[in-house]
Amino acid sequence: MNFFSDIPGFDEELARAGEKALELTRDSLCRQPLTEVLDAVFSAPGKMLRPALVLAFGRFGENYPDCADPLTDTAAVVELIHMASLIHDDIVDDAPTRRGRPTIQSAYGKDMAVYAGDYLLSRVLSALVRPGMSAVGQILSRGIGDMCSGELSQYMAQFDLNADENRYFMNISGKTAALFSAACEAGAAVAGCSPDVTAAASRFGHSLGVLFQLRDDLIDCVPSDREKGKKHGMDFTNGIYTLPVIYSLSDTECGPRLRELAGRAPAMDCQALSEELYHLIDKAGGIEYTRWIMRQYSERAMGSLNLLPAAPVKLQLSFLLEALLNIEEGKL
């Protein structure tokens, strides 16, 4: 079940992309030591939102449905890029679980996680250097480069209570929006959309990605919910100051209290920390401000969507934007 399930044939295409992603990791001999690790990755599939965007934008061009095979390949590669980035991000975040299962780094060690991510990247490379994939390769390689520099920049800003909004938007544009943007653009390019339409697809993906990350960051600021097993305030504890926090840090009353909380955070109980954090940034207007910025990005994305030709998938894309404005539904 995904946002595009109502579109005839979509779920089948997405399932094929998932199978193709697995197949791409299996195309060599002597990979025995990897099999166990990769099985662990593939046994807990995510929502496959990024490959779904490739397929959705593939519906806007006149090459569709003839381009179904390269579209599936592209969607599969996008999923592998996402998986590789999750494996490497978990090393940096020291995350114990992902999608309800132990992360590679917690189950097999950081070292294994480094190589498992690299191996997936080598499979991405191998898929993209095949004849006919050059255009998609250029779009996705730019996306990967932007992801790395966004992650690096975020890492270097860690625990910096003077980080500003510009830096924050630069970081999330790289670490999150770059792959969303590249996925939409690659789908449109494979389907033979005009340069104007392909550029609009890329901009849509960028706005959608920023909105997606803003939502994630906002959710991390609401109080933890012990009953539902939801642990929040993790970004703040880890020194990753997101938009609601950055905005509130400049509040004359709450700012100094937030700075003081940042010092105490690592030693605090997660429930108490998240409640105090929410109280402060809500009071400073950080929640309301972030919601307002989210609406701006949703409108920007709608603006790009309006430039795209008519297609049934357009309605679903607007539903996706709407759903992202709602933070009650949990992680998407």
Next chain:
Amino acid sequence: MNFFSDIPGFDEELARAGEKALELTRDSLCRQPLTEVLDAVFSAPGKMLRPALVLAFGRFGENYPDCADPLTDTAAVVELIHMASLIHDDIVDDAPTRRGRPTIQSAYGKDMAVYAGDYLLSRVLSALVRPGMSAVGQILSRGIGDMCSGELSQYMAQFDLNADENRYFMNISGKTAALFSAACEAGAAVAGCSPDVTAAASRFGHSLGVLFQLRDDLIDCVPSDREKGKKHGMDFTNGIYTLPVIYSLSDTECGPRLRELAGRAPAMDCQALSEELYHLIDKAGGIEYTRWIMRQYSERAMGSLNLLPAAPVKLQLSFLLEALLNIEEGKL
């Protein structure tokens, strides 16, 4: 100064490849956080043996010198792949220094090293998806996949005193020989060599790479030299059992003593450990056996070299093989 300096124009080509590698990492905006890290990597260049092999094999084909530009690009990409792998290997090895300078992971943390390596891989990808690079891309992407699985397999065999020779050769074929082999093959392919010659280039690179690693592993088994600042026995201490050790473990007298030494190694002084280690494996014949295997690989490489057409670079390649049989000269 390298093995090919006598060949007219070679040093200039190699210098251009080095500049190109740096340029490839600089082609985007907003890379500020990376600049400092990458400068640290590029400020301590290595011997550039792998890119030199690309250029050397580029001299065997009839496209040379017309193919000088794609050859330079290929050599630059090979150097970036090597650098990315060194950065990620240092994470796993917890290495404090590399080429006499602090490693990325010791200077900036493991997290930075993960992303810096990924960023270099994204630049590799970006260079290989350009039109006309598909053939080289396929050769090098296979090489990268083999490197990852070799490293993973070695990591999984760590501290396994029952690891056998087959596993060892599989591991070093991946982690080291795969890139040597891909470099030689890619150079020959760019230069338009026939499939037979290109295959011989690949086999030469494989034998050379295995020889290179055997030599490195043998050097790590000779006693440390405190005066010259050479610390040996590190592989053994880290649970990476190389050919001289694996061979000696089956010796009825020295085997049990080596197993016992493995348990004590982490707590031992480096000088004392390396002397005891050398004494045991020398007595068990592990040194002599490894030297014999090295000569086998050198002869295999010579056999492949003989299948290549006449070119001045052939003589230099045979000198390189000879030099690798001598472990007195230190790291190459």
